[in-house]
Amino acid sequence: MGYTIKQVSERSNLTAHVLRYYEKEGLLPPVRRSSSGIRHYTEEDLECLDWICCLKNTGMSIKQIKAFMALHAAGPNTLPQRCDMLRAHKLQVEAQMLELQRHLEKVSHKIEYFTGQYAAYLAGGGSARPAAGDAQLAESPII
């Protein structure tokens, strides 16, 4: 009947400490306890946790996740607000991914440039001073 905090911790890759922390902060709704106070996580809790991790893994802050879950707890009237939150978040993440891609291309160029430069450097005798007539072998040309 339910999972212990340790089982959930193993399954979710979050420490027990973090699970309690999330619950205290109101990300996860209060988990049912045994008479002795021990947490027993239900399947529903696990799904909820997955969703929290999903939001977290797309870069949403704890604060915002908390706000989202508060809306959730407030009932179906808040569906449009939650939907708006998610749409805004999605746009943000998409923009971020485009940026990331753009910058990653620069990194790729640089890798190619470096590869070529090292070949030239070795061909030039591997000395710190470029052979006369060589194209700029200096360090600087960034990108």
Next chain:
Amino acid sequence: MGYTIKQVSERSNLTAHVLRYYEKEGLLPPVRRSSSGIRHYTEEDLECLDWICCLKNTGMSIKQIKAFMALHAAGPNTLPQRCDMLRAHKLQVEAQMLELQRHLEKVSHKIEYFTGQYAAYLAGGGSARPAAGDAQLAESPII
């Protein structure tokens, strides 16, 4: 003869504070100064800064950028090491982007699900209690 810290700050979207901070931390090689100690950034400095931002924007830590720039400063012998760093970084970023994409899809699903749910909720009279015969209108089904 060079750009002031303010000009660079405007151009780069980094505050003057951050520019000094980067220089102090060794990301940016020491910038030339006027006799009175005022920084004058060269075009080369700007290119260097662009590259730093590129690394930063792909999620490289200040510490790693610092290590990278130290290798750069150490001369062409370090080209292979820098190249390795960049390759490793690229792989990491690519993996991260895949993850991001995966999680973003979940968010998209949720948005669609919410949209449908709200329509059903309104059709059901907008009451907190679902009309009999309706499919689960409760909050829980996460994803």
Next chain:
DNA sequence: ATAAAGCTTAACCTTAACTCTAAGTCAAGC
């Protein structure tokens, strides 16, 4: 019956990446 796992509170520590403050110097405009 003993060890391993759980619970709580409460306070303190950490890391990254800034951000701000204080106290002071310097240069340009009116």
Next chain:
DNA sequence: GCTTGACTTAGAGTTAAGGTTAAGCTTTAT
């Protein structure tokens, strides 16, 4: 010649998201 505003430094403070430690007690598994 004074004010304004940009610049300097060193160093303290901030925020987010946890991590660590300790004390002390309870349960559960073997």
